[in-house]
Amino acid sequence: xxxxxxxxxxxxxxxxxxxxxxxxxxxxxxxxxxxxxxxxxxxxxxxxxxxxxxxxxxxxxxxxxxxxxxxxxxxxxxxxxxxxxxxxxxxxxxxxxxxxxxxxxxxxxxxxxxxxxxxxxxxxxxxxxxxxxxxxxxxxxxxxxxxxxxxxxxxxxxxxxxxxxxxxxxxxxxx
Amino acid sequence: xxxxxxxxxxxxxxxxxxxxxxxxxxxxxxxxxxxxxxxxxxxxxxxxxxxxxxxxxxxxxxxxxxxxxxxxxxxxxxxxxxxxxxxxxxxxxxxxxxxxxxxxxxxxxxxxxxxxxxxxxxxxxxxxxxxxxxxxxxxxxxxxxxxxxxxxxxxxxxxxxxxxxxxxxxxxxxxxxxxxxxxxxxxxxxxxxxxxxxxxxxxxxxxxxx
Numbered sequence: 001x002x003x004x005x006x007x008x009x010x011x012x013x014x015x016x017x018x019x020x021x022x023x024x025x026x027x028x029x030x031x032x033x034x035x036x037x038x039x040x041x042x043x044x045x046x047x048x049x050x051x052x053x054x055x056x057x058x059x060x061x062x063x064x065x066x067x068x069x070x071x072x073x074x075x076x077x078x079x080x081x082x083x084x085x086x087x088x089x090x091x092x093x094x095x096x097x098x099x100x101x102x103x104x105x106x107x108x109x110x111x112x113x114x115x116x117x118x119x120x121x122x123x124x125x126x127x128x129x130x131x132x133x134x135x136x137x138x139x140x141x142x143x144x145x146x147x148x149x150x151x152x153x154x155x156x157x158x159x160x161x162x163x164x165x166x167x168x169x170x171x172x173x174x175x
Numbered sequence: 176x177x178x179x180x181x182x183x184x185x186x187x188x189x190x191x192x193x194x195x196x197x198x199x200x201x202x203x204x205x206x207x208x209x210x211x212x213x214x215x216x217x218x219x220x221x222x223x224x225x226x227x228x229x230x231x232x233x234x235x236x237x238x239x240x241x242x243x244x245x246x247x248x249x250x251x252x253x254x255x256x257x258x259x260x261x262x263x264x265x266x267x268x269x270x271x272x273x274x275x276x277x278x279x280x281x282x283x284x285x286x287x288x289x290x291x292x293x294x295x296x297x298x299x300x301x302x303x304x305x306x307x308x309x310x311x312x313x314x315x316x317x318x319x320x321x322x323x324x325x326x327x328x329x330x331x332x333x334x335x336x337x338x339x340x341x342x343x344x345x346x347x348x349x350x351x352x353x354x355x356x357x358x359x360x361x362x363x364x365x366x367x368x369x370x371x372x373x374x375x376x377x378x379x380x381x382x383x384x385x
Binding site: 013060085112132163170173 | 176181184185188189191192193195196198199200202203204206207208210211212322334337338340341344368369
């Protein structure tokens, strides 16, 4: 059964089709949520919220973009809204600490890895999201433009600024 | 750090930056399945079932009638010259916008009242059921408004409606299940999303523009 058929069946209330579509996309959605949040518990909540929202709006999916792009746009929106609220209420966790505890990539040099995470997390939300989507998750500028609802040129310029700021932040780093 | 090393850092980001742990697929699916497929509200989620479910169709009709009642009556066919007919188009458009604004204002007030009187974790079962039913009613209107021109023109309203939709889904689920953590989660969602103060602000905005 292809993706379009699964979507049609979910709209009719078929939970097995729901699970099948979920299995196809959940690992990537969770990965994206984790990359953006740096916290496994939040990534779990964001993934759940994104799928609940997506399933409830499947009838609005027109197929103009790939389903994965449409779904990932919802994830980015859910995460961005949550981060905005955290900042607004001053409840942002010490991301540096969270990352150093939760991250599982032990291969990179610990100091450099820590410096990169700190530098990325100090970027403004728009630059940080664009950098993570492009350089970490590997989305194209066209896909990011759809996800963020901005022109492709804006994505390119945001990525360029994000890399420049990252380069500057890491300039003093000595290995 | 030189340019070459920086390029290496960038190309290594997929491996080194926030490398995700294995996703808890079954655990997450349990929550999603419960919220979407096990809830009586799941019938609301698709447009096809939405329109074929009688009471929902009735709710849609009621909102439509409400909007229609607020519109000015059509004037009898006129012997009016063309310039007047041309000016009737924007007036009609404005009347539709006014009707949506009135419906939105009424809805926002009801949503605010519901959230303000949300019971504490030790509330009674009866209260839960009444709240859940009211939330289900408001959820219908929420989803209609999300698709309405009013929300498509107003980004802040759309964002508020999106957050309200999730909160109302959670409250409506209290009809079936009840735990302290459920209500705590709802209170937390309302608080973190700043939903009440955004609601109050939206109510004030729609009121002042009347």
